[in-house]
Structure formats: C-alpha cells, structure tokens
Amino acid sequence: MMLSAEGVSVRYGDKPAVQDVSFSIAPGQWWMIVGPNGAGKSTLVEAIARGVPYSGRILWGEREIGSYSSRDYAKKVGILSQTRRTEYAFTVAQVVRLGRYAHQRGFLRGGDAAGPARMEEALRLTGLTGMENRLLTTLSGGEIQRVFLAQVLSQDPRLLILDEPANHLDLKYQQALFSLIGDWLKQGERAVLSVVHDLSLARRYGTHALLLDQGRCAARGTLPAVMSPDHLKAVYQMDVHAWMRDLLTPWQE
Amino acid sequence: MKTARKIVASCLLTALLSAVFLLCVCLGSVAVPLGDTLSLLDGAMEGREAPEGMYSAIVLSLRVPRVLCAGLMGAALSLCGAAMQGLLRNPLADGSTLGVSSGAALGAALSIVLGFSIPGLPLAGAAGMAMVFAFGSLAAILALSYGMDRSLATHTLILIGVIFSMLVSSLLSLLITFSGEKLRTITYWTMGSLSGKSYEQAGLLAGALLLFGGALLCQSRELNAFSVGEDNALHVGVPVRRVKLTVMAASSALIGVCVAIGGSIAFVGLVIPHVMRLIVGPDHRRLLPLSLFAGAVFLMLADLAARWVLSPLELPVGVVTSLIGAVFFLFIFYRSRKEGRV
Numbered sequence: 080m081m082l083s084a085e086g087v088s089v090r091y092g093d094k095p096a097v098q099d100v101s102f103s104i105a106p107g108q109w110w111m112i113v114g115p116n117g118a119g120k121s122t123l124v125e126a127i128a129r130g131v132p133y134s135g136r137i138l139w140g141e142r143e144i145g146s147y148s149s150r151d152y153a154k155k156v157g158i159l160s161q162t163r164r165t166e167y168a169f170t171v172a173q174v175v176r177l178g179r180y181a182h183q184r185g186f187l188r189g190g191d192a193a194g195p196a197r198m199e200e201a202l203r204l205t206g207l208t209g210m211e212n213r214l215l216t217t218l219s220g221g222e223i224q225r226v227f228l229a230q231v232l233s234q235d236p237r238l239l240i241l242d243e244p245a246n247h248l249d250l251k252y253q254q255a256l257f258s259l260i261g262d263w264l265k266q267g268e269r270a271v272l273s274v275v276h277d278l279s280l281a282r283r284y285g286t287h288a289l290l291l292d293q294g295r296c297a298a299r300g301t302l303p304a305v306m307s308p309d310h311l312k313a314v315y316q317m318d319v320h321a322w323m324r325d326l327l328t329p330w331q332e
Numbered sequence: 333m334k335t336a337r338k339i340v341a342s343c344l345l346t347a348l349l350s351a352v353f354l355l356c357v358c359l360g361s362v363a364v365p366l367g368d369t370l371s372l373l374d375g376a377m378e379g380r381e382a383p384e385g386m387y388s389a390i391v392l393s394l395r396v397p398r399v400l401c402a403g404l405m406g407a408a409l410s411l412c413g414a415a416m417q418g419l420l421r422n423p424l425a426d427g428s429t430l431g432v433s434s435g436a437a438l439g440a441a442l443s444i445v446l447g448f449s450i451p452g453l454p455l456a457g458a459a460g461m462a463m464v465f466a467f468g469s470l471a472a473i474l475a476l477s478y479g480m481d482r483s484l485a486t487h488t489l490i491l492i493g494v495i496f497s498m499l500v501s502s503l504l505s506l507l508i509t510f511s512g513e514k515l516r517t518i519t520y521w522t523m524g525s526l527s528g529k530s531y532e533q534a535g536l537l538a539g540a541l542l543l544f545g546g547a548l549l550c551q552s553r554e555l556n557a558f559s560v561g562e563d564n565a566l567h568v569g570v571p572v573r574r575v576k577l578t579v580m581a582a583s584s585a586l587i588g589v590c591v592a593i594g595g596s597i598a599f600v601g602l603v604i605p606h607v608m609r610l611i612v613g614p615d616h617r618r619l620l621p622l623s624l625f626a627g628a629v630f631l632m633l634a635d636l637a638a639r640w641v642l643s644p645l646e647l648p649v650g651v652v653t654s655l656i657g658a659v660f661f662l663f664i665f666y667r668s669r670k671e672g673r674v
C-alpha cells in the first residue's frame with residue numbers, strides 16, 4: 080500500500096466535515112473521490128495534504144504522514160488544486176521551479192542535479208515550452224492551471240492528488256489533462272487520487288472510487304462496483320444512470 | 333554569466349550607497365567640503381586622534397553616526413517590509429502590520445511620560461522600553477492568534493495585528509492627553525526622528541540587521557512559495573509554520589530595534605519593496621537584497637531632506653517619508669486602476 084486512511088474524521092468547529100472514512104491506495108490505481116456538494120471531498124484531500132488537523136490515522140507505507148518532514152512528504156505526495164489567482168507577477172519558470180523545492184540541497188538550496196531536466200520535461204508535457212518568461216498575471220485561467228500542473232509534475236511525486244483539476248478548463252485541455260495523467264500513472268510506481276465533479280470523467284478514467292455522502296463513506300472499491308445505479312441513486316437522490324444516458328442521446332446521431 | 337552580472341550589480345549598488353553616504357555627510361545646515369570630509373573619515377578609520385575644529389565635530393560626532401543610523405534603519409525597514417509583503421501575500425503589508433511598531437511606540441511614550449525604565453537594559457529609558465514592548469506585542473499577537481486558530485492563518489494574523497494596533501494607538505492617544513510639556517518628545521517618537529544618534533546605536537542596528545536580516549535573506553525561496561500562495565507553499569514541501577514564525581519573529585525583532593532607536597518611520601517598508609518589485613519582479617532572491625540597498629539610500633536621502641530643506645529648522649524624518657510615500661502610493665494606485673488591475 081502507498082497511502083492508507085483508517086477511520087479519518089475532520090471537524091470544522093462543531094461541524095463534522097468528514098466522518099470515519101477508510102480506504103487505501105496501491106501503485107497503479109487511479110482513485111476518484113465522488114459525491115454531491117458538501118460531501119467532504121475537498122476536506123478529505125486537505126487532510127491528506129496535511130492542511131487540516133484530523134483524527135484517525137493516515138499512513139504512508141507504515142508511518143503516520145505527520146511524522147515525515149515537509150520536504151520528504153512533498154517528494155511522495157504532490158497536489159494540484161483548483162485554479163488560483165496570483166497576486167504578484169511571477170514568471171512561468173519561477174512558479175514551475177518551486178516544484179523542485181523539496182529536491183534542492185545544500186547552501187541556500189542551490190544544488191539539484193536532476194532539476195533542469197525535470198522542469199524541461201514538465202514544461203514540454205504541459206505544452207508550455209517557449210512560455211517560460213511569460214508572467215502569470217497575463218495568462219488565462221486554463222494556462223495558469225497548466226503552469227501549476229507543470230509545477231507538480233516537476234516535483235516528481237509518487238502519489239498525485241488532483242482537487243477538481245478540470246474546473247474552468249476548456250474541453251480540449253480537459254481531455255489533454257486527463258490523458259496526460261493517465262500516461263504519467265503508467266510510468267513507475269505511481270498512483271493518482273482525484274476529486275471530480277463530473278461523474279462521466281470519473282467513470283472514463285478511474286480504476287477505483289470512493290463515494291462520499293455528508294462526510295461519510297457510502298461505498299468504496301473498484302469503480303464499476305462503487306458507481307452502481309443503487310449506490311448513486313441513494314447518494315444523489317436521483318436516477319443518475321438514466322440521466323447520464325439521457326444527456327448523451329443527442330450526441331449519438 | 334549569471335554570477336558575473338550579480339557581481340557587477342553588487343559593485344554598482346555599493347558605489348551608489350557610498351556616494352549617497354558621502355553626500356549626506358557633506359550636506360546639511362553647514363556644508364562641509366568633500367575633501368575635508370574624506371580626510372576626516374580617512375583619519376578616523378586609521379584610528380588617528382580626531383583633529384580640533386568645527387568640521388571635525390560636525391562630521392565625526394554628528395553626521396556620520398546619524399547617516400549610518402539612517403542607512404541601517406532604511407535597510408532594515410525595507411527588508412522587513414519586503415519579507416512581510418511576500419509572507420502575507422499582501423502588497424499593503426509591511427514590518428509594522430503585526431502591530432509591533434505601535435506597541436514599541438507605546439512603550440517609549442510610557443517611559444517618557446511616567447519616567448519608568450527597566451534597569452540594566454542596553455538602551456536606557458525610552459529605547460529600552462520600546463524594545464521590551466515590541467517583543468511583548470509580538471508575543472501577545474501570536475498568542476491571541478494561536479488561541480483562535482491553531483494553523484496561524486495569515487488573515488487571522490493580519491486582523492489581530494490591526495485590532496491590536498488600534499487598541500495600542502488609543503492607549504497612546506490617552507497618554508498624549510496627559511503628557512503636558514512632554515508632548516513634543518512623544519511626537520518626535522511617533523513620527524520618527526534621527527537627530528542625535530550615536531555610534532553605539534548604529535552598532536546595535538548593524539548587529540540586529542546582520543542577525544535578523546540574515547535570517548530573512550535565508551528564507552528567499554520559502555517567501556517565493558508563500559507569495560504564490562500559502563497552500564502552494566505547503567504542497568511543494570515548505571515547512572509553512574516554521575517559516576512563518578521565523579519571518580515574523582525576525583522582522584518584528586528588527587522593527588523593534590528600529591523603533592527603539594529612531595521611532596516609527598512610516599512608509600519606507602511599504603513603498604520601497606513595492607517599487608523594487610516593479611523593477612526586478614517578485615523573486616525574493618533578488619527582491620530582498622535590492623530592497624535592503626534601496627531602503628538605505630532612500631532613508632539617508634529623506635533624512636537629508638528633513639534636516640536641510642527648512643534648515644536650521646529640522647523636520648521629523650517620518651514627515652518626509654510619509655509625504656513622499658503617500659504621494660507615491662496615490663500614483664501607483666491611480667496607475668493600476670487605469671490598467672484595471674485593482
């Protein structure tokens with residue numbers, strides 16, 4: 080197992096956001112966290128990112144994730160969150176280079192032999208080669224999302240976490256993003272965990288799924304089993320399968 | 333290539349700094365010819381006994397320590413401002429955002445009005461109290477924020493800092509109404525003034541700048557990550573809480589020393605980093621050292637203006653920096669509004 084959560088709960092004040100959730104991720108798997116608004120999907124990801132305090136256990140290998148140093152943990156787990164606005168005029172290269180932070184060694188963190196090659200590859204994969212000196216303040220939302228994708232790819236983590244990565248992306252980049260991550264997953268001992276709103280995307284790319292409902296785990300396991308008509312109907316309170324088929328009929332001509 | 337450019341830039345900045353230093357030592361209510369100044373400085377550096385005479389007294393006992401203090405304070409204020417603007421991801425922040433300067437000013441005013449001082453401190457009276465209050469304020473703000481929010485989120489810190497500053501300012505106003513004939517001394521403290529500085533004070537500033545400024549300069553990469561976003565800093569592996577505490581503690585300590593010596597001089601820490609960011613961009617590996625140099629040059633010149641423009645009458649240097657700062661800020665705001673960025 081790479082990452083395993085055992086009875087994880089997160090509370091915001093008196094309000095429980097995630098309650099007693101357990102699952103574990105093995106190399107080669109792509110987990111999809113799905114569920115309606117307010118189900119606790121992003122909160123669970125925040126807990127794994129060590130951004131909010133939780134109770135229960137989250138382990139990387141055999142050890143609690145809190146026992147790793149910030150740098151060591153960043154070499155294991157990389158996170159791409161929703162598109163952000165930047166206050167200051169950083170260049171594309173400066174933001175992507177931050178992905179190498181955990182790998183930099185020595186005085187003032189100057190030494191990083193693998194850095195330039197990793198950065199170049201990340202820029203190429205995300206189609207940003209040649210845009211290194213563009214300012215983030217001049218880029219569109221979709222381009223900014225690609226810059227942060229390049230950052231997390233150059234970080235070279237083993238588990239990649241995506242929090243609603245396709246938000247604000249044009250369909251073309253949505254498709255490019257998901258197939259790029261599919262290729263990334265196949266190289267070496269890697270895994271992906273993503274929060275997605277779009278159930279069709281989840282079905283198309285995931286291998287496993289975790290279905291959340293009001294902070295609790297409604298179902299978990301291999302994707303087709305979790306996203307069965309009964310499970311989805313119970314959580315979304317509608318016949319999701321019928322609705323999805325209905326949505327797609329106009330495209331079948 | 334990159335190193336060569338760095339060396340050239342450092343040489344140019346050092347030359348500029350020396351030129352401004354000499355200019356500020358020569359000019360004033362009494363102008364001292366450059367040749368005399370140089371021979372006096374040369375003599376003092378070789379450890380020769382200072383010669384008798386008016387020029388010697390003006391240059392060696394009045395102007396050199398004053399200009400040194402101005403340069404060091406400008407460097408410190410500007411460096412802290414740049415670091416805090418990066419850490420809090422807010423271009424309107426500066427070293428006093430956390431309320432440390434107003435705390436220090438209250439300490440100084442208490443000492444002036446009530447006449448207490450803590451025996452055995454390196455700086456007597458008002459300055460010592462200012463330092464103690466600066467550290468006390470930092471501790472109070474951190475404790476209050478921590479009690480409210482264990483993760484020390486930046487917006488909690490800013491809010492607590494602002495509320496703390498307002499509370500302290502009202503206490504300060506209360507003190508001023510009871511201050512009577514000591515009003516002028518307090519005013520000089522709250523506006524900031526560099527008259528009558530000594531070599532000991534310059535030495536203390538230099539030591540603090542070396543220690544705390546050095547600590548800030550070592551956090552350049554971490555500040556880059558913070559100024560992209562605190563969550564992004566967490567994700568790329570920056571130990572966010574430790575960095576936050578280091579930067580806040582180092583800049584508050586440095587600001588505390590500055591206020592203890594020269595009062596709270598406004599706008600240097602706000603405007604200089606802002607201008608430097610427009611020139612070299614937001615990368616703190618360049619922004620921090622450059623802000624340090626520019627702050628030194630700016631405050632030396634502002635102090636020159638304060639004692640020269642209406643000489644022999646002397647203005648508090650804070651009045652000069654606030655005037656320049658406010659006009660400049662209006663200009664930046666106007667320009668960015670026109671470009672539709674704010």
